[in-house]
Amino acid sequence: MPEPPHHDLCIVLTYYSPYVSGLTNVARDLAEGLAARGWRVCVVASKHDPSLPTEEVVNRVQVVRAPVLAKVGKGTIGINLTRLALREMARSALVNLHLPLVEAGLLARLSPVPVVSTYHCDVSLPTGDGPVVRRVVNHAQHRAIDFSSSVALRRSTAAVVSSEDYARHSRLWPAIDGRLVAVPPPCPPRGPGRPTFRRGDGFHVGFLGRIVEEKGVEHLVDAFLALDDPDARLLVGGDYEAVAGGSVVDRVRRHIRDDPRIEMLGFVPEGELDDFYASLDVFALPSVNAFEAFGIVQVVAMMAGVPAVVSDLPGVRTVVEETGFGAVVAPRDVDGLAAALSRLRDSPPDTEAGSTAAATRYSVESVLDAYEAVFHKAAGR
Template identity: 25%
Template sequence: MKIAHITHTFPPYEAGTGRVCYYNALELARLGHDVTVFTSNHPPGEYEYPPEMTVKRLPTPMRLGNAPLMPGIVSQTRGFDIFHLHHPFIFGAELTRIASTLWRTPFVMTHHNDLITEGSRARQVMFDTYTPFSRTFSAGQASKYCVVSMDHAENCNLTPVYARNWDDVVEIPNGMDTAHFHAGIDTEFLYEKYADQGLTKDTPVVLLVAALDSAHTFKGVYTLIDSFAHLANKDALLMVVGDGDLRPTYQAYAQERGLGGRAIFPGKVPHEHLGAYYTLASVAVLPSTPPESFGMVLIEAQACGTPVIGSDIPGVRSVVEDGVTGYHVRPSDPKMLAEKIDMLLSDPVRAEQMGQAGLEMVFERYAWKSIAKKLEATYESVLASK
């Protein structure tokens, strides 16, 4: 099949949607398909991608936050068998629908999360207006809907679209890279790197991996920082991996809350080194609020044998088996988060058991190769009924 993936973000910009698109495209190409990714030329520069797939970084005359206007979606997608739209994508969803109509090419869609309405009143009005329009004009016209979990599908802004015909909804979760995330990753270089900041092999480490920019304020960084005021374990070190325009703000807040040297913000970490950070951690957390819909960092951490804590919200709770691979916590509840962190730090035997259970679970459910085969079958079913 000749497949076009259309996404608003893509590596080197590190965020969940782009990373999912990357592995979807790569593994489909390794199955023998001709796969092209259409994305924006932001951030600018030259980047190398695996030779199995083609990446076209299209000119972007304007952007609305993380939504680039890419007119080339229409002109450059003729001749494909199927489109795969990564949603939400203001401008891109509408252009994909237009291209689908012009070139008589069906499209499937993965809805990664709802739009973030927090912020200015103008932003809220705009998104509240756009969402019902998108349900009708663009998102509502897909041939199949790939959802990261049925839990999220039943509790998101597109639920009314899915409810028209649940037979068109296919659960295809996000995955993890088994080459980079697995048990037994060497961490010695991290102890050397952070020795001056108090890291030893006896130091409990609480880890969050997240984009630290204005588009990802829902990651719960403030909640995690606040939880340290309630921790019984005063030796624990907070490590927040990631970068973005809000990183200095979070660092300053950690200082205001009295964490001092107990908070480390390493910045952006190369993908090939990320597994070492998960392995180093005593516990990995994702205290997100909606519109978080899944939590790839949780399955990556579990693949490394690390117990996890995730918010009890649609989608995220589906990748953490409460009391077995980790714990659920109420969103925006730093005291409850601290209690669960302390439970894991005070019982290393239980933490190790949870880590092992999580490792076994994610390798069974979330390997990208098996996910690509589900996508392939979904595309084939769409084309067979065309």
């Protein structure tokens, strides 16, 4: 008789908690949420920080981390992740690959159990400027990841995406088509906070995310400066020291030009996030390319009663379109972004209705229900 599986589900991805990114947070909330419901969950990821333990149990989830040889762009190099992932997959009833993941194609080909892939976004790496070697490496990594993700998607029983809008605009739509299941990321609500980040009674705009090229933070800075409002404040929160792919904090600071109304907060700890959102009048997500496929932070802001100004990008725009709580602006449109900020400042929307709409549509429990249905069907239960 075959040995029963050790795990109900094995989740595989490149970066896992305590690394912070939208993709990482989705995998963490999914793993811990299902574990709380009684699932036996194992996560296999790279050991992005050498000080982390190779194996541990975190909130009922077994976490296995594979040491890496080197980091290239937003990914890692090393055979350990493939080896350890295959070991844990063989002990599982089902595997959930979180893409983009350069090892995904090989893992899907060799998987002894059904595969469900969660496709977060098209990978985006700068190829138009910088040293020649970096551009060549980025281009090669870009193609390798797309190929690997395509193979994995075609071998998956289901391809989970954050929205059909994003999937249909993805480079990998041909591999997703026919397997698509649209499930938004789980968005845990914030608790009540105190406005400790406010600097006066003026209009406060906030951004939260990694300070990287695809976030378009410099365009938000330019739009804020165009407001010409001496009492307004812009709070820019997010890591710019330990980010995969490299930070553009120097570019953002050049745009700020020492304006005292703009504050670079750096990484905002989990314990201070409630206070951060409670300090805002508007949240901004000025992303500039398709690497941003949803934007969990905009939903969290809405749940806290803060309307969002977001870029008109596939997937990102759907949250504002579905809730009506905010504004959608073309990417890199500084004038449009400034106009949207002014409009929300002068005519604030109904915060209670917006918060309720976001909480109802994107709650963690409804997302876990949807994933359970996908996993049960894939496993033939």
